[in-house]
Amino acid sequence: MRLRPAIAIVTPVIALFTLYPAIRFSPDTPSPADIAEAAAAKPEVAAIADAAPAVSLTLAPEAPPEPAATAPETVAELLPAQPEAAPEAEPEPQTRVLTVDRGDTLMRLLSSAGVDAADAHAAIASLSEHFRPAALRPGDEIAIRLSADETPLLLELEVEPEPGRTVRVHRQPDGNWLADQTIAPRTRFLVRAEGLVDGGLFPAMTRAGVPAGMALSLIRILGHQVDFQRDLQPGDGFAILFDRFRDSDGDVLGHGQVISASLTLSGRTLEVWRHKSRSGTTDWYDHEGRSLRRSFLRTPLDGARISSGFGRRSHPVLGFNRMHQGIDFAAPTGTPIYAAADGTIVSAKRDGGYGLMVRIRHAGGVETRYAHMSRFSRGIAANRRVRQGDVIGAVGSTGLSTGPHLHYEVVAAGRHVNPSSHVQQPARLAGAELNAFRARQRTLNRVVAGLGTRQEIAMASD
Numbered sequence: 001m002r003l004r005p006a007i008a009i010v011t012p013v014i015a016l017f018t019l020y021p022a023i024r025f026s027p028d029t030p031s032p033a034d035i036a037e038a039a040a041a042k043p044e045v046a047a048i049a050d051a052a053p054a055v056s057l058t059l060a061p062e063a064p065p066e067p068a069a070t071a072p073e074t075v076a077e078l079l080p081a082q083p084e085a086a087p088e089a090e091p092e093p094q095t096r097v098l099t100v101d102r103g104d105t106l107m108r109l110l111s112s113a114g115v116d117a118a119d120a121h122a123a124i125a126s127l128s129e130h131f132r133p134a135a136l137r138p139g140d141e142i143a144i145r146l147s148a149d150e151t152p153l154l155l156e157l158e159v160e161p162e163p164g165r166t167v168r169v170h171r172q173p174d175g176n177w178l179a180d181q182t183i184a185p186r187t188r189f190l191v192r193a194e195g196l197v198d199g200g201l202f203p204a205m206t207r208a209g210v211p212a213g214m215a216l217s218l219i220r221i222l223g224h225q226v227d228f229q230r231d232l233q234p235g236d237g238f239a240i241l242f243d244r245f246r247d248s249d250g251d252v253l254g255h256g257q258v259i260s261a262s263l264t265l266s267g268r269t270l271e272v273w274r275h276k277s278r279s280g281t282t283d284w285y286d287h288e289g290r291s292l293r294r295s296f297l298r299t300p301l302d303g304a305r306i307s308s309g310f311g312r313r314s315h316p317v318l319g320f321n322r323m324h325q326g327i328d329f330a331a332p333t334g335t336p337i338y339a340a341a342d343g344t345i346v347s348a349k350r351d352g353g354y355g356l357m358v359r360i361r362h363a364g365g366v367e368t369r370y371a372h373m374s375r376f377s378r379g380i381a382a383n384r385r386v387r388q389g390d391v392i393g394a395v396g397s398t399g400l401s402t403g404p405h406l407h408y409e410v411v412a413a414g415r416h417v418n419p420s421s422h423v424q425q426p427a428r429l430a431g432a433e434l435n436a437f438r439a440r441q442r443t444l445n446r447v448v449a450g451l452g453t454r455q456e457i458a459m460a461s462d
């Protein structure tokens with residue numbers, strides 16, 4: 001879900017990336033992180049790249065033109081100044097595009113933008129008639145319009161849950177909020193973009209018609225499987241399938257998701273497929289249906305060292321020999337702790353010698369436990385669902401602990417197991433889920449075979 005105020009910028013995006021050879025995906029500047037950094041170093045590129053997969057949707061038809069200077073941090077500042085704007089005009093309301101970050105809530109985003117809490121609550125309540133704010137995901141964008149007052153008043157809020165569907169709430173003169181939803185009639189097309197890697201994967205993808213933001217996230221996904229510096233050779237090829245939405249005039253409304261991608265590396269072909277499970281979660285798999293993400297993070301925090309391994313040892317506080325049921329990671333108080341895998345919180349509470357502890361139940365009868373925490377993240381409570389990598393709290397030294405560290409346990413089928421030997425096996429689709437995955441692969445392969453020399457084909461919406 002991406003939106004931006006006005007103006008088609010797909011062409012400039014490609015042009016800009018061609019203009020900046022330093023951002024090219026070549027052996028000299030190889031990683032997606034480098035691209036992101038390089039882009040960040042050039043704010044105009046970053047802003048454009050961020051907005052690249054956007055749809056051609058105007059923010060609010062009746063919104064007044066934005067003087068470029070009043071819209072910092074948004075793509076609006078890239079737009080040419082309105083020549084007809086009177087220099088001494090009343091300050092105009094300003095539009096800002098807020099990007100959802102990991103762990104963000106709509107409420108938090110709005111308050112960080114300076115919106116009054118009661119206003120934010122009222123707007124969100126109104127929005128919820130058409131859109132569930134909890135459905136926001138990192139990278140999603142929200143456009144807001146604020147009055148030019150010293151204490152800016154929220155006037156309007158807009159989200160685009162999918163290309164062509166826009167939900168907008170706006171403040172009425174009486175202070176009440178009104179929500180409306182616009183659905184543009186649209187047709188879904190399956191697009192095939194193919195090319196040879198020549199001077200870098202990223203420019204090759206964008207030349208083949210893959211939106212820049214989509215190319216970047218795809219490179220990130222493929223990075224699970226490919227060491228680009230070592231594996232990628234000139235002449236290697238790629239093919240990407242993705243959704244494109246067009247309105248009834250055939251104009252592009254926007255792009256959906258990547259469906260699959262394949263890379264041919266010196267004759268070896270590697271495929272990745274996006275699959276939405278019947279429970280509604282979307283993930284990436286190889287063509288056999290094995291998850292590209294490790295089932296469990298090797299370490300549920302960054303930059304920590306193992307200060308005590310799994311097994312029998314003398315307990316540092318109790319002083320006698322006993323089994324160490326987990327792994328200790330030494331890290332400063334406050335270091336964020338991540339959920340090691342998708343799951344549901346069993347409990348987040350003080351638990352004797354464990355101090356503040358979070359327990360998460362995962363698929364396959366596995367439970368992970370995180371002890372001695374200094375605090376829990378907001379919203380971390382029993383029955384709450386978490387995804388791998390969500391921050392659940394921070395390192396501390398609560399309970400029976402000699403210093404700040406994370407005591408991490410993995411319990412499988414009721415028995416403590418060594419967490420470091422529990423990370424490797426990738427989750428694999430099975431049963432009905434695998435059948436659905438394979439059926440969709442067959443359907444798409446048939447459609448692609450029928451494309452012939454065409455690049456895209458109309459599909460039934462799904």
Ligand SMILES: [Zn+2]
Nearest residue numbers: 326327328407
């Ligand atoms: Zn321990």
